[in-house]
Amino acid sequence: MRNKTRESKGKAVVVGGSIAGVCAVDTLLSAGWEVVVLEKTTAPPTGSPTGAGVGLDPLSQTIIKSWLPHQQSDNLLNIHTYPSQSIRHLLNQAIDVEKKISRMLTRDESFNFRAAYWSDLHGLLYNALPPDIFLDVFQSFCVSDDKKSVKVQTKVVQTGNIVEFAGDLLVAADGCLSSIRQAFLPDLRLRYSGYSAWRGVLDLSGDENSDIFAGLQKVYQDLGKCLYFDLGSGTHAVLYELLNKKINWIWYINQPEPQVKGNSVTMKVNNNMMKKMQEEAEKTWVPELIRVISKY
Numbered sequence: 304m305r306n307k308t309r310e311s312k313g314k315a316v317v318v319g320g321s322i323a324g325v326c327a328v329d330t331l332l333s334a335g336w337e338v339v340v341l342e343k344t345t346a347p348p349t350g351s352p353t354g355a356g357v358g359l360d361p362l363s364q365t366i367i368k369s370w371l372p373h374q375q376s377d378n379l380l381n382i383h384t385y386p387s388q389s390i391r392h393l394l395n396q397a398i399d400v401e402k403k404i405s406r407m408l409t410r411d412e413s414f415n416f417r418a419a420y421w422s423d424l425h426g427l428l429y430n431a432l433p434p435d436i437f438l439d440v441f442q443s444f445c446v447s448d449d450k451k452s453v454k455v456q457t458k459v460v461q462t463g464n465i466v467e468f469a470g471d472l473l474v475a476a477d478g479c480l481s482s483i484r485q486a487f488l489p490d491l492r493l494r495y496s497g498y499s500a501w502r503g504v505l506d507l508s509g510d511e512n513s514d515i516f517a518g519l520q521k522v523y524q525d526l527g528k529c530l531y532f533d534l535g536s537g538t539h540a541v542l543y544e545l546l547n548k549k550i551n552w553i554w555y556i557n558q559p560e561p562q563v564k565g566n567s568v569t570m571k572v573n574n575n576m577m578k579k580m581q582e583e584a585e586k587t588w589v590p591e592l593i594r595v596i597s598k599y
């Protein structure tokens with residue numbers, strides 16, 4: 304474990320080994336804590352359906368760099384080894400639906416962030432951690448009367464046995480439906496943001512002569528260096544390139560809160576919804592963006 308030689312500051316239990324979990328672990332290890340992670344999935348979520356492109360501002364880049372082994376951190380600014388694209392500018396533009404053209408509204412030259420594919424970034428952080436700190440499924444916890452320690456029950460996946468151990472700090476990185484947060488804040492409900500979103504990553508890396516990519520480059524001339532923010536009426540879209548011709552797009556549509564089942568934040572999509580989405584895209588965006596969206 305990192306920092307083994309330093310005196311331990313205490314023992315932390317991190318529930319959830321996704322992006323927030325691995326970041327918490329890195330922070331705690333760097334600060335001299337002993338850490339165990341309880342993650343219910345047995346493999347790293349490389350194909351995670353949540354999170355496509357993650358934007359890293361300069362401060363996050365510096366912090367991530369401090370967590371990585373030297374060889375990788377030295378290469379942080381080398382886009383061939385660090386899984387992110389350098390996005391220097393941010394461009395807001397309004398889409399003229401009649402003429403199917405875009406007009407620049409504002410351009411930020413010093414945006415200076417990096418865009419990583421969610422699973423690449425998670426993989427990088429996950430692989431930098433000692434493997435022996437990942438344990439089993441979190442079940443329940445209780446806090447001591449003096450509030451100085453916590454007892455956690457976990458289920459061993461292989462045997463199904465329940466084991467209990469103690470820690471000085473409990474980190475709830477178990478997602479937006481966190482059962483730990485639920486215990487402390489039972490009345491807290493997720494709030495609707497006011498829009499629904501379609502999103503995807505179109506991977507054109509295997510297609511050297513992709514006409515979709517060439518078309519995009521004509522209209523989005525700074526693709527690869529710029530994050531595009533397209534505004535339509537009651538709607539907006541974000542488009543940028545992740546490393547290796549992977550096109551990350553998100554299309555936000557302002558609308559009343561849709562009915563989703565239970566606690567879920569996503570809806571089950573059917574062919575009819577996809578068809579409507581594509582028809583709506585035709586009315587809203589420039590043809591080059593429509594081609595990207597239509598691939599879904």
Ligand SMILES: Cc1cc2nc3c(=O)[nH]c(=O)nc-3n(C[C@H](O)[C@H](O)[C@H](O)COP(=O)(O)OP(=O)(O)OC[C@H]3O[C@@H](n4cnc5c(N)ncnc54)[C@H](O)[C@@H]3O)c2cc1C
Nearest residue numbers: 319321322323324341342343353354355356440441477478
């Ligand atoms: C459809 C969708 C699209 C998104 N797109 C983007 C995007 O493009 N860019 C972006 O930055 N963000 C995006 N987000 C948000 C992004 O997914 C989240 O911000 C990010 O994944 C949150 O990470 P997290 O670590 O907090 O939680 P999560 O990724 O939800 O991870 C929670 C972890 O806790 C584990 N866990 C839960 N309960 C237990 C338990 N009892 N025992 C053990 N382990 C447990 C889970 O297995 C999981 O690994 C999107 C979210 C959604 C829903």
